[in-house]
Amino acid sequence: MPKGLGWALLILWAVGILTALLSYGQKQLxxxxxxxxxxxxxxxxxxxxxxxxxxxxxxVSARSIVHIGTAQKCYCETLTVPHQTQLVDxxxxxxxxxxxxxxxxxxxxxxxLTAVPALMVxxxxxxxxxxxxxxxxxxxxxxxxxxxxxxxxxxxxRYQGAVINADAQGxxxx
Numbered sequence: 001m002p003k004g005l006g007w008a009l010l011i012l013w014a015v016g017i018l019t020a021l022l023s024y025g026q027k028q029l030x031x032x033x034x035x036x037x038x039x040x041x042x043x044x045x046x047x048x049x050x051x052x053x054x055x056x057x058x059x060v061s062a063r064s065i066v067h068i069g070t071a072q073k074c075y076c077e078t079l080t081v082p083h084q085t086q087l088v089d090x091x092x093x094x095x096x097x098x099x100x101x102x103x104x105x106x107x108x109x110x111x112x113l114t115a116v117p118a119l120m121v122x123x124x125x126x127x128x129x130x131x132x133x134x135x136x137x138x139x140x141x142x143x144x145x146x147x148x149x150x151x152x153x154x155x156x157x158r159y160q161g162a163v164i165n166a167d168a169q170g171x172x173x174x
Contacts, residue, residue, distance in 0.1 A: 030174075032115050032133050033166035041112060042164040048128045051162075054108045055122060060099050065091060065154075066120040067100045068113060074173035080117045083134035083147055087119075090151040096121075115172035121154045129153045132165025133172065 033039055041047060060066055065087055069077050088098050103109050103116050121130040130153045135146055146165070153163050 029137075029169050030115065030172045032118075032168040032170065032172055035114060036166070037114050038112060038131075038164065039166040042131075042162075042166065047164075048162045051112070051120070051128050051131065052122060052126050054106070054112075055120065056126070058101055058106060060101075060122065061097065062122060062126045063094065063096045063124050064099045064120075064122045065096050066122065067098065068103055068109060068116055068118040068120065069100060070116050070173060071102045071104050072173070074116065076171035076173050077117045079171055080119075080134045086147045087134075087150060090147065091154055094124075094155055096154065115174055117172070119150065121150060123154060123159070125159070127159050128162040129156075129159075130163045130165070132163070133168050133170055136168045136170040 044050070055064070055066060065084075067080070067084060084098065088096070101109065103113060117134065119130065119132060119134050120128065123129050130150045133146065134150075149163075
């Protein structure tokens, strides 16, 4: 086999592998709020109160880190475990509890969130501080980890309304 042909085949093989990896990666990257349902609903002046009322009805108490998951097998939920652990550790001194809710158990949550896993943080005054994903990027581990920001939102002494993170891409299940 001529030397030039060997190099051409090697380059072709490398390009093929890279193309396959990029194509697979794009399939793993999903929108958190693809149809804008959460974004649209969050524009309501009573959105924060409506969400906290919904959580109270579900038995969630103040100072809660609320993990919204699914009863279905969702690989993306396993990717949130390290982020959950980090967030619980950061908010431990502020006496926050971790609460897990399945989206299937709440029609109101289903009408609000089109993708899981999702995170909600409720402060000691039962104010919604954050609603959105734990992290973004491929597999939610190569992108931006939002734990530091979410912890700062939860521990801020001033409440200026919830941070709604509807514009995110990562590993989410519908």
